[in-house]
Amino acid sequence: MEELLEREIILELKSKFFDLISTGRFSFSSSEVLSQMMAILKELLKAHEVDFYSCQEWNQEMYLETTTRLSSDDRVLETFPHCLVNELAAKPYAFIKYPESMPEHELLLVLKANEKPMGLFGFQMNSDTLNSLSDRFLDKLSSECNVFIEKVRSQAETLEEEKRYKQLFRVTKKFHSTMDMDAVLGEIISTLREVYPSFTYYLLLSHDHKGYGGLPVRDLEYDSDNLTAMQSYVSGQIQFEDSVIDKNSIMYAPLKGKQGVYGVLQVIAPNSLVFPQNEVEFIKLLANTAGSALENAKLYEQSRKLIADLQLINETSHQLNTSLRLTDTMKFICGQIIKSFNAQEVGFIMLDEEHDDYSVLKGSTSFFFSKDASNYILRVANQIRQGMEPLFLGDISDDREDSPLHFHSIMGVPMIQSGELKGFALVMHEDPYHFAFDTFKLLQSLIHHSTLAFTNSMLREELEKMVVTDHLTKLYSRGYLDEKMNLSMLEDQQGTFILIDIDNFKSVNDQYGHQIGDEVLIQLARQIANNIRGTDIGARWGGEELAIYLPGAPLETGVMIANRLVDKVEKNTNPNVTVSCGVSTWIRGQEDTTKTVFKRADQALYVAKGSGKNKVVVQNENNFDFSGTQE
Missing domain, CATH: 3.30.450.40 (GAF domain)
Structure with missing residues (x-):
């Protein structure tokens, strides 16, 4: 009678499990399936409460993952004893009545995969009810729970894998539709966060970057202490790193294209001694796809930059030539x-x-x-x-x-x-x-x-300067002064002209030689250049005669500069010489030309030379003014 009843319970359990899968109401997530499964077991075994503990591989500790209790504030970390592991490993499916290591439960049903404990159901139930259940029934019950969990996991993995590869297909399409480096990197992280929300990710890039809008991007430095990441980058192969101290496993997947490796994708799986093998292939495909997309984006950016560089050089060369x-x-x-x-x-x-x-x-x-x-x-x-x-x-x-x-x-x-x-x-x-x-x-x-x-520009300007410059004195030529003075008489309101002659210059040449005479001319030219504005024009008029034109300047300014020049030359020439100056001016409204201005200054210079030299004379109309002889 008891055997028949137990068989009916097993059949009902299998029926309810089948209904749970066939209804399609669940997405086969761990929490949803376990919750429904525990409710079924609680009802059939008339248990008070059912807890499910998941086994952490890295330390074999048991964590309460799901419970039928209304309040789970009293969740306690339990340690999975090694003696219990050995005991469970000896049986294909395991159950334990009244476990000493977990006294708060009367019955444990153990779930295993590949002969390794993956978790267990803990039942709080009436001792009489438990004692009425045969070992064969409990063994069968454990077996059915394992089979159901395996089927659910298999189906869940299939659905998850389908979801991942749909995601990979979607992200691949997006990779091929953009040439933006930031968009490619952002899509990699977005995909990983969606598929593996509990994992941590970093993009270790080998090229310059500016942060990429807050993405987890780091420099892949050649002197980095992260040798595993560098090994993955250099070899172009996936590398793994397991850490018992940090309680995690790390995968390094190279982001490589056809022409090289552009970085490494670092994926950190928490609470795992070994990186989950069923995730490796997907991450590898994602990294390879991302590497190709990065290469395309980089090549596109390089081509655009090359085009921009060529345009810059072409535009610059064209402008320089014009x-x-x-x-x-x-x-x-x-x-x-x-x-x-x-x-x-x-x-x-x-x-x-x-x-x-x-x-x-x-x-x-x-x-x-x-x-x-x-x-x-x-x-x-x-x-x-x-x-x-x-x-x-x-x-x-x-x-x-x-x-x-x-x-x-x-x-x-x-x-x-x-x-x-x-x-x-x-x-x-x-x-x-x-x-x-x-x-x-x-x-x-x-x-x-x-x-x-x-x-060419410098040579051209130097040539232009040579054309309008006297070779000896470096002052402007007579032709350049004529041209600028004609232009000034059209544009300015007034102007003043000074004609300068070295007194007794023939005696200088006779006494010292023509080379010293040339040096005296150069000294005089230097004094002229030092005593006029940048807009004024100092020129060699001819022979030992030099000239200054002051555009826009009144007569008083011209007289002042001429007197200063007379004084400076007398004090600062070697051999010592003196100069005489004739000054004339023009004002808009009077009938004047460059020739008449030149003539008046020449006449004033003639008077200065004939009246003692080393002085300034101003010719105004037919009158000569000697008041400018002293500064």
């Missing part, structure tokens, strides 16, 4: 570098190797015309002079406490023409390691293409 003025050339190229490289300061430094000096070209940013710039210019100039090689400094060292360096990232590229060092371009930013090496290579190409245009 704009031949040096200042315009400098302003344009500085603007291009600041915009394309996100630089703060850009300067073009010309080197004077003969005098071991340098000059900053106009068009460079304002910092290079300050005193502080010399610290950087001299340091870079010395290094470039030594090796004639480009200079790339991520964080320039500061060995001077008295003048700390403000800019840390520095790129210096020499400008070499026909094997000769002409100067160098200097690009700086205050942040360390601001410039990428690709930026440095682009700058070299840009300067290489621009150097010829710089040289």
Whole structure:
């Protein structure tokens, strides 16, 4: 009679288990199936309460996972005794009545997989009810529970695997629909979080990154202490690392494409001595797919950057060939570098190797015309002079406490023409390691293409200056003065002209020779250049006669400058000479031409020479004014 009753209980149990699966109401998650299973067992065995403990592989401790109790605040960590493990391993399916190691339960039904305990059901029940159940029944009950759990797990794994590969298919489609590096990396992490919510992930990347919007991205450094990650990166193979101390197992999957490995995906499985083998293949496929997508995105970014770089060089070369003025050339190229490289300061430094000096070209940013710039210019100039090689400094060292360096990232590229060092371009930013090496290579190409245009601009302006400059005195030529004076009489309201002649110049040539005579002319020209404005024009009029034109200046200013010049020449020439000056002026509204202005100044000079020399005479109409003879 008891045997028949037990058989009916087993049949009813199997029927209820079958209904549980066939209804399809559950997604075969562990908690849902266990809860329903425990309710069925509680009803059939007339138990008071049923608890399910899961076995932690890494320490063989039992954790209460699910219970039929209304309150589970008294969940207690139980240790799975080794003697109990040995006892359970001896039977294909196990049950224990009145276990000494877990006295709060009258019956334990043990679940095993591959002869290893995976968990157990603990029953609190009436002793009489338990004693009425035969060992054969309990053995059969344990067997049926194991079979059911295995089927559920198998079906759950199938569904989970289907879900994962659907996810993999979806993410693969997304990978192939985007060329954005951030989107690819974000999708990797999003997929892992969805499929393995209890795992921890990191992307160890081998290339420069800026954080990627809060994603768990880390640098894969070559001197890293994480040797397993580096081994996975170098070998291109999956690596595992198990830690009893940290109670986890770690998988390192290389993110590799056809051309190389771009990083490593680090996946940390908690509370596991060995990484779950059924998850390895999926993560491997995800990493391989992600590696290909990263490669495609990287190649796409590189191609776009190459196109942008070529466009920059082409645009710059075109502009340099159409704009031949040096200042315009400098302003344009500085603007291009600041915009394309996100630089703060850009300067073009010309080197004077003969005098071991340098000059900053106009068009460079304002910092290079300050005193502080010399610290950087001299340091870079010395290094470039030594090796004639480009200079790339991520964080320039500061060995001077008295003048700390403000800019840390520095790129210096020499400008070499026909094997000769002409100067160098200097690009700086205050942040360390601001410039990428690709930026440095682009700058070299840009300067290489621009150097010829710089040289041509300088030669052209030097040639223009030679055309309008007297070779001996370095003052402007007579033709240039005529041209500028004609233009001034059209645009300005007034102007003053000074004609200068060296007194007794023939005696200087006779006494000292023509070479010394030329030196006297050069000294006079230097005094003129030092005593006029940048907008004024000093010129060689002819022979020993020099001239000054002051556009927009009144007669009083011209007389003052002429008197000062007379005084300076007498005191600062060697051999000592004196000069005479004739001054004339024009005012808009009067009928004047350059010829009449020249004629009046010439007449005034004639009077000065004939009345004692070493003086200033002003010719106004037909009158001569000697009041300007003293400053």
